[in-house]
Amino acid sequence: MRARILIRPKAGILDPQGIAVERALPALGFSGVANVHVGRLVELDVEDVSQLDAMCQKLLANPLVEDYEILEQSTHA
Amino acid sequence: MRARILIRPKAGILDPQGIAVERALPALGFSGVANVHVGRLVELDVEDVSQLDAMCQKLLANPLVEDYEILEQSTHA
Amino acid sequence: MTRFGVLRFPGTCDDDEALAACELVGDGVMLWHGDSDLQGVDAIVVPGGFSYGDYLRCGAIARFSPAMASVVEFARDGGPVLGICNGFQILCEAGLLPGALLPNIGLRFICHQADIEVEHADTPFTQACEAGELLSIPVKHHDGRFYAPPEQLEALEANGQVVFRYVGDAPNGSSNGIAGVCNERRNVVGLMPHPEHAVLPLHGSEDGLKLFASAAQVPAGV
Amino acid sequence: MSDTATPFRGQAIPGVEQAVALGLTRDEYALACDKLGREPNEVELAMFSLLWSEHCGYKHSKKLLRTLPTESERMVMGPGENAGAVDIGDGWVVAFKVESHNHPSAVEPFQGAATGVGGILRDIFAIGARPIAVLDSLRFGEPGSERTRYLLDHAVAGIGHYGNSVGVATIGGEVYFEAPYETNCLVNAMALGLARREDMIRSAAAGPGNALILFGATTGRDGIGGASVLASAELGEGEESKRPTVQVGDPFAENKLIECSLELLERGLLVSLQDLGAAGLTSSASEMASAGGVGIDLDVARVPLREADMAPFEIMVSESQERMLCVAEPARVDEVLAVCVKWEVSGAVIGEVTGGDALRVLQGGVVVGDVPVAALVDDCPLYDLAPEAPAAPLYDPPEATLAAGTSVRETLLALLASPNIASRRPLFEQYDCLVGARTARRPEQADAAVLAMPTGAGIAISIDGSGRRVAIDPYRGTIEAVLECAANLACVGGDPLGLTNCLNFGNPEKPHIAWQLSESVRGLGDVCRALDVPVVGGNVSLYNEGADGPIYPTPVVGMVGELPDPLAAGQLGFSREGDVVALVGWDATPPLAGSELAKLRGEPLPSELPATDIAEIAAVHAAIRDAVRARDLSSCHDIAEGGLLVAVAEAALAGAIGVRLTLDDLDEARLFGELPGGFVVSGDAAAIDRLEQRVALQRIGSVGGDALVLGDETWSLGELRAAHGALATLFP
Numbered sequence A, B: 001m002r003a004r005i006l007i008r009p010k011a012g013i014l015d016p017q018g019i020a021v022e023r024a025l026p027a028l029g030f031s032g033v034a035n036v037h038v039g040r041l042v043e044l045d046v047e048d049v050s051q052l053d054a055m056c057q058k059l060l061a062n063p064l065v066e067d068y069e070i071l072e073q074s075t076h077a
Numbered sequence C: 001m002t003r004f005g006v007l008r009f010p011g012t013c014d015d016d017e018a019l020a021a022c023e024l025v026g027d028g029v030m031l032w033h034g035d036s037d038l039q040g041v042d043a044i045v046v047p048g049g050f051s052y053g054d055y056l057r058c059g060a061i062a063r064f065s066p067a068m069a070s071v072v073e074f075a076r077d078g079g080p081v082l083g084i085c086n087g088f089q090i091l092c093e094a095g096l097l098p099g100a101l102l103p104n105i106g107l108r109f110i111c112h113q114a115d116i117e118v119e120h121a122d123t124p125f126t127q128a129c130e131a132g133e134l135l136s137i138p139v140k141h142h143d144g145r146f147y148a149p150p151e152q153l154e155a156l157e158a159n160g161q162v163v164f165r166y167v168g169d170a171p172n173g174s175s176n177g178i179a180g181v182c183n184e185r186r187n188v189v190g191l192m193p194h195p196e197h198a199v200l201p202l203h204g205s206e207d208g209l210k211l212f213a214s215a216a217q218v219p220a221g222v
Numbered sequence D: 001m002s003d004t005a006t007p008f009r010g011q012a013i014p015g016v017e018q019a020v021a022l023g024l025t026r027d028e029y030a031l032a033c034d035k036l037g038r039e040p041n042e043v044e045l046a047m048f049s050l051l052w053s054e055h056c057g058y059k060h061s062k063k064l065l066r067t068l069p070t071e072s073e074r075m076v077m078g079p080g081e082n083a084g085a086v087d088i089g090d091g092w093v094v095a096f097k098v099e100s101h102n103h104p105s106a107v108e109p110f111q112g113a114a115t116g117v118g119g120i121l122r123d124i125f126a127i128g129a130r131p132i133a134v135l136d137s138l139r140f141g142e143p144g145s146e147r148t149r150y151l152l153d154h155a156v157a158g159i160g161h162y163g164n165s166v167g168v169a170t171i172g173g174e175v176y177f178e179a180p181y182e183t184n185c186l187v188n189a190m191a192l193g194l195a196r197r198e199d200m201i202r203s204a205a206a207g208p209g210n211a212l213i214l215f216g217a218t219t220g221r222d223g224i225g226g227a228s229v230l231a232s233a234e235l236g237e238g239e240e241s242k243r244p245t246v247q248v249g250d251p252f253a254e255n256k257l258i259e260c261s262l263e264l265l266e267r268g269l270l271v272s273l274q275d276l277g278a279a280g281l282t283s284s285a286s287e288m289a290s291a292g293g294v295g296i297d298l299d300v301a302r303v304p305l306r307e308a309d310m311a312p313f314e315i316m317v318s319e320s321q322e323r324m325l326c327v328a329e330p331a332r333v334d335e336v337l338a339v340c341v342k343w344e345v346s347g348a349v350i351g352e353v354t355g356g357d358a359l360r361v362l363q364g365g366v367v368v369g370d371v372p373v374a375a376l377v378d379d380c381p382l383y384d385l386a387p388e389a390p391a392a393p394l395y396d397p398p399e400a401t402l403a404a405g406t407s408v409r410e411t412l413l414a415l416l417a418s419p420n421i422a423s424r425r426p427l428f429e430q431y432d433c434l435v436g437a438r439t440a441r442r443p444e445q446a447d448a449a450v451l452a453m454p455t456g457a458g459i460a461i462s463i464d465g466s467g468r469r470v471a472i473d474p475y476r477g478t479i480e481a482v483l484e485c486a487a488n489l490a491c492v493g494g495d496p497l498g499l500t501n502c503l504n505f506g507n508p509e510k511p512h513i514a515w516q517l518s519e520s521v522r523g524l525g526d527v528c529r530a531l532d533v534p535v536v537g538g539n540v541s542l543y544n545e546g547a548d549g550p551i552y553p554t555p556v557v558g559m560v561g562e563l564p565d566p567l568a569a570g571q572l573g574f575s576r577e578g579d580v581v582a583l584v585g586w587d588a589t590p591p592l593a594g595s596e597l598a599k600l601r602g603e604p605l606p607s608e609l610p611a612t613d614i615a616e617i618a619a620v621h622a623a624i625r626d627a628v629r630a631r632d633l634s635s636c637h638d639i640a641e642g643g644l645l646v647a648v649a650e651a652a653l654a655g656a657i658g659v660r661l662t663l664d665d666l667d668e669a670r671l672f673g674e675l676p677g678g679f680v681v682s683g684d685a686a687a688i689d690r691l692e693q694r695v696a697l698q699r700i701g702s703v704g705g706d707a708l709v710l711g712d713e714t715w716s717l718g719e720l721r722a723a724h725g726a727l728a729t730l731f732p
């Protein structure tokens, strides 16, 4: 099973990367963009999906400053 | 419209972070994990979704070494 | 004579310097991440560098090494532990210290001499300092922005757990200009600046030696 | 193409057209067939095309390089090895080399610059030296251009990323901005290492029957680039992305590789060691075999791969980073592999040394390539240059950014703010200049970086090379670059031990580029002989041209010197109220032509540079050096870009203290002209008197206050600092 884990800075925590992107876009001629946040993407093949949450808690995310979201996908070729 | 952009190392491009995570997981008692890749997640509100691809090309991703995937979501609260 | 253990991981960079600083005031031994035996040392230094390349998150992978499990034990028993830069990040990830270290607000690595104020002299690593004393010590890091949730931050300030604060603007955007903190029990201290790089005339400042000298006063086997 | 005489039945012969597509000329292909006695197959052609490339074969530069002086008692290793090395006493040796990574950086500046650092570090520990320092030498177009700002930001970030996390201090460097580098930027990196003489090792393979071990990162399709033409037949649409050419660096892997390699050597487990750089296994294996006069059998099926389905030729030419190749006696193999396990690097026996004279490539025991080592390494054709001095100027005048006839006040501020003079702090603060705890002089503390050595002495390091000056006059410009390095060393009390260089030039097949190259190397040889400094190694990067023409000819010079006491190393900033300020060295008024000010004013490049008396300048250096070593001077700074007044302002800014100048002659050339051999020093009156016994000098003012005062002009330190901080805007 292929799984995707989306990790993003917790709401309210300053996200300088998001700010930098938001600042850069208009200069490149892109308008109407707001609320930009930059996080991490982890993709992996896992046999036992029930382990995913523990993996995030323990290693992949830092719950103090990051939220995570687990997306599962159809079995990987 | 809230959009999510998943950015990952191109197939075949060295992914040191993926390797490091894949090596670390078994030590934490997580088995049966393979093919780990670590990329970036960009989330933003955008008025004109047709701009997203150009944004990725120009700023959000580095097409030389990264692939990207645009996921659109229902309008953001 | 106090025996320091300096914990080395793959990717650690400032281990030799930390050991040299320890040996200016006591004995030192290098400890290997894969070995859970701390060899009965009196104090532990987790030095700076890029353990496991800082991949995923600074300190996230290193904290799970066998040696770290022993360090957690050692700290729970009240043993003095100092985390420097990457070591600070590792101790936070391991839950031995509060808060987290996020990317510098400028999103760039910074390397320069910094002035930090010692706010509390009642830790094993500051007891040779005066509260309010200024130290000139270099910073060199990419992820040094200290963060703790508002309530926790208040508590840290209230409990006097903010041990070091940058003088003037924090170079990395740390909350309250925090450069270093300790745990509630005050035996575990972490800071982003590198005291081991300010211990000799060669370094242009010897202020950092005070942290190691402080620990050297700790009677063996605390 | 027919497959006459091929021992590889059934295998397609790529043929001459493929060879041309891979960059060989038809004559070179014919020569390769001749050396081989048949047409090369896919694997063999890939190997020939890379080893006979300019980059690996030095086809247009080798004959010139042979004219350089490479001898001295202090030299331990010279050109021909992975890096040069000099003896610093007590059994300690300092190794150093500079190398270019220009084209990869122009394509992907972050990874290009990062892997440039990784590559030069491997050359250092390949000879058994622990890397202790990096310096970078960068050339970009004018910062007004968006592309330049992008390249600069990402290249600097890449160097910092790799150097900082691999744990080697980046202690200095240089950057110049000139329009001719707009499309073809230059990213050169220099590395230094420290070794016990007895621990050093060479790359020569030896001992038939000994094992060939590849260790470090696994092998992927990194940097295969041109050679993928070979497989392009099999390459369907869209599959191109399967063959990325961008090499990604992994400083963490390199950090482990350094420790692993040095532990292998400490334990005496290796017969020889070699890094994998350009052309990967092909060049490393053939160079090891050639140097040792042996053959090598190498089985690609035993190479640990990152991607399953790699063709033999891909494995042979892959430029995956962070890999090393070594030879060990069979009895030692298990110990070698155990050390690899300890450091979490993969290691595998991939072949063995043979008594033959061929590099044989096998795949699961089946021979898929068989080439005489000599054909690959020694028989690469060498070409004579056809130099021709250009009749007309090669380069357009720089774009004017400053009006003529500006006041002295405006001119100084404009110069301090100009991209080639403004403070480099926004760059070097992104580099860890302290790790290793040897750094006695950091950037902007002194003209050269200074490192403390285990012997108790210090070494001084400087890297320099002004392409614009060399473009004006390749011979004298190159001499100036070396004199500039020597001057920087003198300012900290350093005496040159050796020199490394990277020759960055355009297309050598063009007569005027050939002329630049040969004049430059002639100047390099002459100045090194005059200063008695050996060339211990270097690198050549040719074909640096964009659609808009060639780059300025840019010989980048890295020099290493010694000083008895690193704590006595000179500083460039004024430090003591009341000190006398003196101008040392110059006897003539320096010309404005070719100066930074002339550039700002958009003046065309002059047709030549003033002649320099190297012996005279060397005598000035010696006097300065001795005064610094005697701790006689409070400050010492050589006069370079921007001339006298800029040097004085820099000394005031570095020391955060003002200066009152008593110059009577306020002629522009006097204040802003440029000429080698000038220094601004400060010290007490007696010290300046003592220095005057050795060398001509002129007392030009005194240290004090919080402004630079010249006649009725006053610049506050604040406004000088503001101007000098101009580069900050490039790193928002």
Ligand SMILES: Nc1ncnc2c1ncn2[C@@H]1O[C@H](COP(=O)(O)OP(=O)(O)O)[C@@H](O)[C@H]1O
Pocket: D055, D056, D065, D068, D078, D079, D080, D081, D082, D083, D084, D097, D099, D123, D277, D278, D501, D502, D503, D535, D536, D537, D538, D539, D540
């Ligand atoms: N400009 C130069 N001056 C002196 N020696 C040089 C120069 N360019 C290359 N060399 C020497 O030629 C040899 C081959 O250089 P190079 O291919 O860069 O080595 P490597 O493949 O180990 O990086 C090295 O020993 C190098 O020092």
Ligand SMILES: [Mg+2]
Pocket: D082, D122, D123, D126, D275, D277
């Ligand atoms: Mg080499």
